[in-house]
Amino acid sequence: MAINIAKIPSPSYVLEEKLLRRNLELLNRVQNESGAQIILALKGFSMYATFPMVYKYLSGATASSLNEARLIVEEMGCLAHTYCPAYKPVEFADMMRYSSHITFNSLNQWNQFKPQIEKHRRKISCGLRINPQYAEVSTDMYNPCIPGSRLGITRDLLGEKLPEGIEGLHSHTLCENDSYTLERTLVHIEEKFGDLLHQIKWLNLGGGHLMTREGYDHAHLIKQIKRLRETYHIEVILEPGSAIGWQTGYLVSTVLDIVDAQGIDVAILDVSFAAHMPDTLEMPYKPRIWGATDAVEGKPTYRMGGMTCLAGDFMGDYSFDQPLKIGDTVVFDDMIHYTMVKTTTFNGVGLPSIGIWKENDEFELLKKFGFRTYKDRI
Numbered sequence: 091m092a093i094n095i096a097k098i099p100s101p102s103y104v105l106e107e108k109l110l111r112r113n114l115e116l117l118n119r120v121q122n123e124s125g126a127q128i129i130l131a132l133k134g135f136s137m138y139a140t141f142p143m144v145y146k147y148l149s150g151a152t153a154s155s156l157n158e159a160r161l162i163v164e165e166m167g168c169l170a171h172t173y174c175p176a177y178k179p180v181e182f183a184d185m186m187r188y189s190s191h192i193t194f195n196s197l198n199q200w201n202q203f204k205p206q207i208e209k210h211r212r213k214i215s216c217g218l219r220i221n222p223q224y225a226e227v228s229t230d231m232y233n234p235c236i237p238g239s240r241l242g243i244t245r246d247l248l249g250e251k252l253p254e255g256i257e258g259l260h261s262h263t264l265c266e267n268d269s270y271t272l273e274r275t276l277v278h279i280e281e282k283f284g285d286l287l288h289q290i291k292w293l294n295l296g297g298g299h300l301m302t303r304e305g306y307d308h309a310h311l312i313k314q315i316k317r318l319r320e321t322y323h324i325e326v327i328l329e330p331g332s333a334i335g336w337q338t339g340y341l342v343s344t345v346l347d348i349v350d351a352q353g354i355d356v357a358i359l360d361v362s363f364a365a366h367m368p369d370t371l372e373m374p375y376k377p378r379i380w381g382a383t384d385a386v387e388g389k390p391t392y393r394m395g396g397m398t399c400l401a402g403d404f405m406g407d408y409s410f411d412q413p414l415k416i417g418d419t420v421v422f423d424d425m426i427h428y429t430m431v432k433t434t435t436f437n438g439v440g441l442p443s444i445g446i447w448k449e450n451d452e453f454e455l456l457k458k459f460g461f462r463t464y465k466d467r468i
Contacts, residue, residue: 095419097453098342101361101442105339105426107449110140113302113334114147120301120308121149124315126326129171131297132158134331134427138165139446139456144334150190152329156181159188171294171329173219173260175240177203186210193217193260193294196243197253204255217258217294218243224278225263229373232265245282252289259283262296266332269311272299276314292325293318299328302336335427340380341366341442345418346397355392356404357414362396364403365434366442367425371402380421382408390414398437435464 098104121128127149138161144151145166152171153159156178159170169190176195177185182203185192192207192214194200200218207214221242225235234241242261263275272295280287287293300306315326343361350356363370370377376384385391386409393406414420433441441459448454 093447094453095342095421098445098447099443099455099458100342100344100419101359101366102342102455103339103425103430103442103444104342104447104453105137105140105335105445106447107140107143109338110335111143111449113336113338114144116302116308117330117333118147120312124312124326125319126315126328129327129329130334131329131331132161133431134297135335136161136431137335137426137444141166148334153189156185156188159185163188171327173262182206186212186214189214191215191217191258191292191294193219193258195219195241197247200253200256204253207255215257215291216255217260217290217292218248218252218256219260219262220245220248220279220283222261222263222275222278222282224275225265226267226271226274227263227265229265231372235263248283248286250285252286256290258290258292258294259286260294260296262294262298262329264296264298266300266303267298268300268303269307269314272311273314276318287322287324290322290324292327293322294327294329296328297330297332299330300333300336301330302333332427337424339424339426339447341422341425341429343420343422345414345416345420347416348392348414349395351393354407355390356395357392357420358395358397359420360397361422361442362398362400362403362436362439363394363405364396364398364400365436365439366396367422367429368432368434369428370405376405377425378423379408380423382410385409394420397439400436435467438464440464 117128129149130144130151133154150168151162159172162170170188171191172189173193219242221244223235225233227233318326343359345357346360347358385407389409390413391407391409396403444457445455
């Protein structure tokens with residue numbers, strides 16, 4: 091049964107439950123066949139209403155802040171794998187409380203917090219983030235290996251023996267990549283850090299493993315993981331964010347106005363690219379719209395305009411089979427990962443509601459936002 095858009099308020103993020111389960115089943119097969127631990131990265135997908143389902147399939151979750159670590163404990167019921175570029179001393183006691191693993195971005199940070207780790211009543215497995223100085227990421231904003239990157243420790247800063255108490259290494263250099271990019275990256279990791287891999291219990295290969303994208307070679311990924319585990323006798327951890335929410339849902343919007351902008355028809359929507367779909371401007375990329383194509387000469391064609399007063403809050407151009415009208419619904423596809431986690435209330439625009447199209451073909455509205463949300467954020 092197709093989703094009945096008429097049942098969904100505009101604007102809304104809508105996750106389709108059966109599509110999420112499909113992704114989780116695939117990830118679980120990879121996890122089981124490879125022996126890796128696959129955990130959810132909240133920075134890409136943190137829709138906590140789905141955490142009970144996620145935890146049925148995956149091995150846990152990873153946090154990049156105290157708030158994310160707490161959310162994992164309270165809503166998923168497990169301790170977090172935690173990594174932050176730097177930890178606040180005032181928060182660190184709580185960070186230990188919510189974490190099973192803590193990765194440090196520098197030796198300074200490890201030396202600063204090591205005494206607290208050693209005194210903690212529960213064993214916490216600690217690691218260091220490394221920078222292999224190799225990444226196949228075209229957008230500098232998302233590339234952690236550009237010259238001067240603050241993320242991770244380069245090989246020249248580490249000696250021949252890891253500091254006492256360090257049990258793992260963490261490398262995160264991928265961004266929506268495939269297993270062949272991982273294979274080429276591992277060449278650099280092993281060339282620079284291979285001797286240290288024999289000294290650890292676990293290797294976290296971070297996120298960016300887009301295993302749920304069509305055409306991904308899962309057998310090749312499994313082969314890479316098995317080789318690492320057998321060569322170095324270590325646990326391998328992967329923490330994708332996009333792969334969990336990939337193609338699981340939509341952003342439903344409505345046409346508020348259509349204006350002639352110096353010969354260009356612009357459909358102004360009740361959503362914003364800057365506030366509600368920021369990755370479309372940051373990456374940048376052009377999102378898909380149901381029933382639309384790239385501009386085709388002779389067909390009704392529109393630029394999509396966001397509802398903020400930012401001049402660059404637009405995306406274009408799209409062609410439709412029939413002319414758009416005020417009040418028409420426009421549905422942006424694949425708008426669940428890296429959307430809700432990045433929304434803002436710039437200009438005071440309201441945030442889209444959040445809902446789930448359940449597997450029983452019923453819509454469940456989870457959240458609706460209003461003035462209090464805006465006021466609490468400024």
